[in-house]
Structures are given as C-alpha cells and as structure tokens.
Amino acid sequence: MLGHRVALGAALLTALQLLTRCIDMLALVVMARLLTPADFGLVALAASVLLIASAVTDIPVAHALVQRDSIEPQDIDTAFTLNLARGLAVMLIIGLAAGPMVGIYEDARLAPILYALSLVPLLTALASPALVHFQRRIEYGPTARSQLVGKFCGVLVALATALATHSYWALIVGQLASAFISTAVTYRYAPYRPRLRLGGAGDILKFTGWLTASRIISTLNLQSDRFFIGHMLGKSQLGQYTMGSDIASIATYTFANPIMQTMFGGFSRLQSEAGRLRAAYLKGQQVLVIFLLPLGVGLSVVADRLVPLVLGPNWDAAVTVIVWLGPVVALQVLYLPLMSLSMAMGRPGVVTLREAINLGCRLPATLAGAWYYGLLGAVVARSVGGAFIIFLTLTLARRFLHVSVLHQLANVGRSLASTLAMIAATLLAKHWLAPSDALAGEIANLLVFVLAGAGAYVATHVGLWLAAGRPEGAETFVISLARSRLGGR
Numbered sequence: 001m002l003g004h005r006v007a008l009g010a011a012l013l014t015a016l017q018l019l020t021r022c023i024d025m026l027a028l029v030v031m032a033r034l035l036t037p038a039d040f041g042l043v044a045l046a047a048s049v050l051l052i053a054s055a056v057t058d059i060p061v062a063h064a065l066v067q068r069d070s071i072e073p074q075d076i077d078t079a080f081t082l083n084l085a086r087g088l089a090v091m092l093i094i095g096l097a098a099g100p101m102v103g104i105y106e107d108a109r110l111a112p113i114l115y116a117l118s119l120v121p122l123l124t125a126l127a128s129p130a131l132v133h134f135q136r137r138i139e140y141g142p143t144a145r146s147q148l149v150g151k152f153c154g155v156l157v158a159l160a161t162a163l164a165t166h167s168y169w170a171l172i173v174g175q176l177a178s179a180f181i182s183t184a185v186t187y188r189y190a191p192y193r194p195r196l197r198l199g200g201a202g203d204i205l206k207f208t209g210w211l212t213a214s215r216i217i218s219t220l221n222l223q224s225d226r227f228f229i230g231h232m233l234g235k236s237q238l239g240q241y242t243m244g245s246d247i248a249s250i251a252t253y254t255f256a257n258p259i260m261q262t263m264f265g266g267f268s269r270l271q272s273e274a275g276r277l278r279a280a281y282l283k284g285q286q287v288l289v290i291f292l293l294p295l296g297v298g299l300s301v302v303a304d305r306l307v308p309l310v311l312g313p314n315w316d317a318a319v320t321v322i323v324w325l326g327p328v329v330a331l332q333v334l335y336l337p338l339m340s341l342s343m344a345m346g347r348p349g350v351v352t353l354r355e356a357i358n359l360g361c362r363l364p365a366t367l368a369g370a371w372y373y374g375l376l377g378a379v380v381a382r383s384v385g386g387a388f389i390i391f392l393t394l395t396l397a398r399r400f401l402h403v404s405v406l407h408q409l410a411n412v413g414r415s416l417a418s419t420l421a422m423i424a425a426t427l428l429a430k431h432w433l434a435p436s437d438a439l440a441g442e443i444a445n446l447l448v449f450v451l452a453g454a455g456a457y458v459a460t461h462v463g464l465w466l467a468a469g470r471p472e473g474a475e476t477f478v479i480s481l482a483r484s485r486l487g488g489r
Contacts, residue, residue, distance in 0.1 A: 037237075113172055320379060365384065
C-alpha cells in the first residue's frame with residue numbers, strides 16, 4: 001500500500017512538474033528570440049548570486065518535520081519563523097553583494113537587478129509552512145499546484161513584459177510575480193495564521209545542519225563556474241553556456257525532483273527493514289533510469305536540429321553544451337535514490353561528502369578547460385568530471401545497502417542497452433533525412449527522429465524484459481501504474 005501511495009504521489013508530482021517545464025520551455029523559446037545571449041548572461045550572473053545566497057542560508061525545515069512521528073502547532077510556527085529569518089538574511093546578503101558585483105564585472109546594471117531579485121527569497125519564505133502536513137502523508141498535490149499556478153502566472157507576466165520592452169527586466173519581473181503568486185496560493189491549500197515562535201528550533205537546526213552544508217556545496221557546484229566563465233569568456237558566451245546547461249538538464253530534473261521527494265517519504269518508513277529498503281532502492285533506481293535516461297540522451301542526439309529550430313540562429317554554441325552535458329546529466333539519475341535514502345536514514349552527511357568531492361573535481365577542471373580551450377574545453381572538462389563523480393557516488397551505496405557498482409549497473413542493464421539502440425535508430429534517421437529549409441519540414445523531421453528513437457527504445461526494452469522471463473522491476477511498475485490509472489482494465 002505504501003509503495004502504491006509513493007507511486008501515485010510521484011506520478012502526480014511528475015505530471016505537474018512536466019506541465020511546469022513545458023511552460024518554462026515555451027517561455028524560453030519566446031525569450032530566446034526576443035532577447036540576446038548577452039542578456040541571458042547578465043541575468044545569469046545575478047541569478048547565481050541569488051542561488052548561492054539562498055543555499056548559504058538554507059534551512060530545510062520541511063525535511064526535519066517530515067521525519068517526526070507527529071507535528072505540533074508550535075513546530076509549524078517555528079518553521080515559519082526560521083523561514084522568515086532566512087528570507088530576510090538572503091535579501092540582506094544579496095543587497096550587500098551588489099556593489100562588489102558591479103565593480104568586478106564593470107556593469108552598473110547588475111545593482112538594480114540584484115536589488116529586485118533579493119525580494120524573491122523573502123516572498124518564498126512567507127509560504128504557508130502547514131503544507132508539511134500533506135508531505136508527511138505523501139500528498140504532494142497542494143505543493144505542486146501552488147508552484148504550477150505561480151509559474152504559469154509568472155511566465156505570462158514575463159512574456160508580456162518582454163513583448164512590450166524587449167528588455168532583460170522581463171526575466172526578473174517574471175520571477176517576482178511567480179514567487180508572489182505561489183506563496184499566496186499556498187494559503188489557499190494550507191490555511192495558516194503566521195506566528196513568530198522559536199520553540200524546538202534547536203532540534204530542527206540540528207537535523208538540517210548537514211543538509212544546509214550539502215545544498216551550499218551543491219549550489220556552488222552548479223553556479224560558481226558561471227562567475228568565472230562570465231569573467232573569462234564574456235557575457236555572451238556565458239549566455240550560451242547557461243542556456244545549453246539548462247536545456248541539457250531540464251528533461252532530467254523535471255522528472256527526477258518529484259520522484260526523489262516521494263522516495264524520501266517512502267524510504268523514511270522502511271528504515272528498520274533492510275531487505276525491503278534495499279529492494280525499494282534498486283527498484284527506485286530502475287524507475288528513474290527507465291524514464292529519464294532516454295530523455296537526456298535523446299535530447300543531446302537531436303540538439304543540432306532542435307536548437308536552431310526553437311531558439312533561432314543565435315544559439316549555435318548552446319548545441320555543443322547540450323551534446324556534451326546531456327548524457328552525463330541523464331546518467332546522474334543512477335545515484336539520485338542514494339540522496340533520498342541518506343536523508344531518510346538521518347545521515348545527510350553522505351550527501352555533503354559527495355557534493356564536496358564533486359566541487360573539488362568539477363570546478364577546477366571546468367575552469368582549466370575554459371582557460372585553455374574556451375567554451376568547448378569547459379564543457380568537455382565538466383562532462384568528464386561528472387562521469388567520474390557518478391562512479392564515485394555509486395560506491396557510497398555500499399555503506400548503506402552493500403550493493404556493488406556492478407550490481408547497480410546490471411540492475412539498469414536493460415535501460416542502458418535500450419538507450420544504445422535508441423541512439424543508433426535516431427542517428428540512422430538523421431542520416432536519411434537531411435535538414436529542411438521549410439519550418440514544417442524540419443518539424444516533421446524532428447518528429448520522425450523522436451518516433452524512431454522512442455520506438456527502438458521501447459521495443460528493445462520490452463524484448464529484453466520478455467527474454468529475461470518478465471522479472472519484477474521497473475517494467476512491472478509501469479504496467480501496474482498504467483492499470484491503476486485505467487481502472488484495472
């Protein structure tokens with residue numbers, strides 16, 4: 001019954017997250033044609049300051065409360081107080097960073113952008129903390145819907161502003177509108193009267209200490225290279241790097257984040273049952289890989305035909321970024337269940353260790369590649385470092401489940417083989433169909449590529465599963481989930 005609830009929770013979150021990402025992609029396509037790579041690079045610098053400041057002050061109180069046997073009203077008040085204090089701290093940090101950023105990059109436009117973005121974490125911090133009651137019951141609908149409404153409204157505001165002004169301010173105004181509306185909607189689903197209280201804050205901070213450290217390092221991993229690339233290669237190249245990186249990861253993390261949230265809730269209830277926990281981990285790994293690996297790899301295979309079609313001719317360098325980063329980002333789903341498992345078992349220090357190693361490997365390699373070989377060198381170095389971290393992280397699973405790296409790779413062997421078949425079919429289709437000068441013709445070509453790759457992937461996967469004797473795994477999960485949604489037919 002728990003597994004069914006986790007599956008339904010994951011399916012709901014994934015569907016809503018997919019819709020949110022579709023909205024993001026639509027906005028991205030329009031924005032890319034209205035704004036320049038330099039505009040995106042400028043906002044990316046300011047957004048990186050926001051993300052790093054948010055990570056430094058992050059207090060994931062919801063994770064601490066989800067683990068508890070019961071949640072008292074004073075716990076909710078304490079969560080609101082801690083979130084509000086964090087929001088104010090982030091706003092102050094970003095405001096103080098405005099002056100140095102203007103001096104380093106010699107661009108006075110950064111100051112007003114940072115001042116405006118500093119309001120985003122404050123608005124987010126005011127969200128209703130009572131949503132945690134839904135998360136404990138593995139009911140993620142209210143949280144996802146509030147985010148979806150905010151995202152949709154924020155995109156509408158951003159597009160309207162971009163069409164009216166053709167200014168990078170459209171990106172900032174959209175974020176502000178999204179944060180404000182998402183926060184307001186949370187009180188519709190989880191009514192709460194704000195009270196300032198700090199009783200029990202010590203217990204929450206004790207649990208979240210490792211998580212905060214992990215998110216600080218993780219955010220530095222994802223954002224710090226942008227500061228250096230922007231300084232070394234310029235804002236236009238930074239815009240290409242940011243756009244390509246975001247597109248390469250959008251398909252993977254659209255689905256990964258909601259599934260990881262539900263895994264965290266499910267793993268938390270299996271801490272004392274080693275056998276069931278190991279089986280849940282391996283099945284979760286299979287489910288993530290069967291869906292997400294072909295998406296990330298497939299995107300990189302068709303990037304050279306997709307990017308010019310949807311973003312226009314100014315984003316050619318973004319293709320290189322997607323081609324190199326897409327497969328590595330997709331393969332990262334192999335270790336995502338370990339992140340949920342370590343938090344569920346109250347050992348978030350493992351996540352922090354992994355992020356620290358990742359930062360120590362990725363950042364120097366990326367910067368060295370950018371220094372000597374430009375944008376291509378940075379992307380190649382980041383990909384190689386990412387592949388090494390994937391292998392290293394899989395070895396950490398032994399500390400919890402005594403599952404070797406080879407066992408984990410064999411666990412997803414059918415998906416790996418099916419992905420190779422997908423790549424071959426897609427490349428063959430690309431060889432047969434030359435680029436078309438007509439928009440309709442190129443759209444038709446892309447549809448053929450997708451159908452060829454998806455058909456090869458599904459056919460190979462089903463064939464290997466049948467040949468193996470229909471073992472219990474991701475395939476049976478997909479079938480049971482489909483049957484539950486179709487009323488048992």
